[in-house]
Structure formats: C-alpha cells, structure tokens
Amino acid sequence: MKKHELRTLVIIVGFVLVVTVTLSWLNKPSPTMDYDDDFSKLTWTMAFEELHQTLSTEYAFTDWKAINWNKLHQKYLAKIVKAQLDQDFNAYYLSLRAYLNEIPDGHVRMNNLKEIDDQYIGGGFGLALAKINDGKVIVSWVDESSQAWVAGIRPGDMLLSWNGQPINEAIDNASTLFGGTSATTEYLELKKAAYLVREPVGTEIQLSYQTPASTPAASLSLVAYDDNGLSLRKNYPDSVVSNKLRDMFIGVDNPDPIPDAMVESKMLDDRISYLKILGELDADFQETGTLMSTLELVNKAIDTAHQNNAQGLILDLRNNIGGLDQMTADILGHFYQQQTFFEYQNLYNPDTNTFELQSMDDGSQALSIEPSEPYFNGQIIVLINPKCISSGEGLAMGMQNLPNAETLGFYGTNGSFGLAGAEAKMPGELTVHWPSGQSLNEHKIIQLDSQHGIGGVSPDIRLSMTAQNAIHLANGEDVELAEAIKALHNKLGN
Secondary structure, rough: OEEEEEEEEEEEOOOOOEEEEOOOOOOOOOOOOOEEEEEOOOOOHHHHHHHHHHHHHHHOOOOOOOOHHHHHHHHHHHHHHHHHHHHHHHHHHHHHHHHHHOOOOOOEEOOOHHHHHHHHHOEOOOOOEEEOOOOEEEEEEEEOOOOOHHOOOOOOOOEEEEOOOOHHHHHOOOOOOOOOOOOHHHHHHHOOOOOOOEEOOOOOEEEEEEOOOOOOOOEEEOEEOOOOHHHHHHOOOOOOOOOHHHHHHHHOOOOOOOOOOOOEEEEEEOEEEEEEEEEEEOOOOOOOOEOOOOHHHHHHHHHHHHHHHOOOOEOOOOOOOEHHHHHHHHHHHHHOOEEEEEEEEEEEEEOEEEEOOOOHHHHHHHEEEOOOOOOOEEEEEEEEOOOOOOHHHHHHHHHHHHOEEEEEEEEOOOOOOOEEEEEEEOOOOEEEEEEEEEEEEOOOOOOOOOOOOOOOOOEEOOOOOOHHHHHHHHOOOOOOHHHHHHHHHHHHHH
C-alpha cells in the first residue's frame, strides 16, 4: 500500500466524527496489493490456524528475528483449543495477544479490548516508577489522593522490593501483554516498569522502599484502585509528549486535545525554529472536508524559519506515527543538496510466494531523496523516542546522516521500519496487523528493524535518566526539548 492503496480511515470517538486521515495504521504501508484476510467467521481454532499459516508465510522478518513459528504454533494452539472447548473468550483473546507479543516488532499488533484489559490491569497503586541509569528503581510520581501518598511515599523514594521480589527482578518478570509488542530491549524495559504497577482493582501488594535520606527501609501494603489508567500516563514519553493521535487510531481513551494538523511550527527564540511532525501523512483534523498537505505545511514552516533568520532547527519526531516513505523522502529533500539513496523496498508477493524488490514510479528500484526548495542548512537537533515508529524512523535516519544534524533523546526510536499494511480479521472483532515487506539499505541489507533487541535510530546525544530527570518527566517537564535548545545554542555560539 505504500504507493497505491492508501485507505481513508474515519475515526469515531463516542458518536462524534473527529478525524479523517489517509493512512494504514501506524506504519509505512506496503506498495502493492491488499493482503487482507477475513477469518472472523471461523471458529477460534480454525482462525488461529489460518492466521498462523499466513503470518509464518508473509511475515517479513522471520530469519532476521529468528522467529520459530513451529514452536509458537505448538505453544499457543493448545491454549486456543482449550479456550474454544471452554467457550472462554477471555482466554482466546489473551492467548492471541500472547502469541503476537512473542514477535518483537512494533508493526505486529492487535487491537485492545478495554473491557477485558481492565479486568487485569484496570487498577493502579498511585505510583509510577522509573529505572534510572545506576540500575536503581525510584518512584517518579505519586498520586496525592492515593493510599501511597497518605502512607508517606514521595517521588524520589527508592523501591527495594515488590510483592516479595527484589524490585529489579519484579520488573523483569512484569507482563507487557496489554502494552503491545516491543521491538527493542530498552522499550520493553520501559513498558515492564510501567505495567508492574498495574493489577486488577482490589489487588493487594506489599512493597518496601527507602527515602533518599537513607533512612531504614519501610514496608507497607497497597490496594489497587480504579485510577482510569492514570499511572500509565505518568510514564515517559506519554507524560511529556501527547499520544492522542495514536490512541485515537486504536480506540484508547485519551483526554488530550486533537491536534490541529500533522505539523506544528514556531520560533522558540530569535535564532531557533521548532518543527514537530506527527506523521508522514495528510490529514483533516478540523473536518473541513479537505486533507491538509503535510508536505506543504513542512515547506511553509521552513520558509517561515528562513524569514525569521533562524540559524538552528529543532525537528521533533517524538511519538511520530509513521506514514508514507515517499513523503518522508520528500521532506528530507529540504535538507539535502544532492540526490541520495533512501531505501529498496522488498515486498512479499503472494503470486510467487517470494519477496521481491519493488519498482518506483520512475522505474528505478531505489527510492531516493531528491533535493528541493526551500533548503535548510542550519544546525539541527532531532528529538526522538521509542514511539517514533516506521516512516518517522526513516525521517530520523535521513536526518542523522547529515553532517549538520544530531539526534537527541533518552532512548532510541522504535526499531520497526518494515513495510506494513497486511492484516487479518479474527473472531471477536479483532484485527491482526503485520509487516509483509522489508526496507533495505544500499547493500540490500535490512535497515533499522530490530535484531536481538537492538534497532532503530539511536540518539547521538543520549540524555541520562537520573532520578531528577525521571521526576521532571513524570511532572510533564520537557527535559529533552530544554536540552535540545541548550545544545543548539552551544553549536550556534552564545
């Protein structure tokens, strides 16, 4: 779907039409035919068998990620069969989620069912945690209306144990079943810390902690209460960067306002321009009936930066949902002075049952970055995080390759750069998505997609997750943006 088959997705929150956007989920759509399979009328067991056969055939990174499909089939078929025999929809749903979560790829996903999820993670304890760089785990946020606050726990306190386990062991054992797949180890660890403190409402846990003043360790019991998912929103990056756009697409409640457009721009001071790109797609968030051109908005932002004599630019790609690689290359053209290779697209062809290099509109096999006006040649800092996915990662990669640009963040990007768009409908109004193509570099080797837990674009300037920074982030303070401004001022000279 990257070149030909974009769909218009109409998203309804409640009964209100809020956005029409051209996209195929959070991905770089694949460039040719629609693979969609409908297994929704089959039994759960038969649907799983069909899904497994399709996934194991079409998934683009089986060898790259060493996926053992036979082992997965044996492990989860029995669970699905039992769920079918017991007519236990929850068990079927949980088993299907667990099966997909074994594939470390942000493009492999299934929609959440909140009414089931809340039975398992609907309760919080009034805490958010952060694993800091020295390996310690601190409390980064406490709900002032919670039992934890009344008991005396404060941000900065160090957790020692959780329900009888040493805290790091407890985090390692935490389930991220409801948090989706994780392509990189660092993103998985972030999710584990976030979901450790989620349990069914009414669950009682024991913990021990110590204040920064090194007083003797204290212990207490806490009971999970319905916090409407508040503790999850106090974790990085959602505590700082709105996840509204992604949450709208997957049907997750999010009180943040709807964005005005895919692009936001402004002057931060008399020398630095700020450009935020939410995705490489056109959208109509204001319901005008006309899609706003993201590329035109970027052009206008760079023009405005020139008019204001901006010497530096902060390009914010945090929580970028991805989109079209052609648009990504077009955006990069504003920062390049000569034609530059971007990628080969290697896509599964169901007619030949093989992966084949795709031809671009000009007949070539490589997608290239073509220089375009207006051109910006000032100093650039690119903000990235683990929710920068797919084409957003391609944009970060293209910027990082420039001599005048550096990436900055606490963590790298998602590590999921495949050609997505394939999907299958499953019983219970569930839809499974996966990538059926690869992005290849000049040597025709897979680029950016994670392998052994490592992938994506890493920060050139990696910030340290200190206790102080973790607390600032939980309070919504944009530490990364402040550091980017500081870094640009140093480059430009104070």
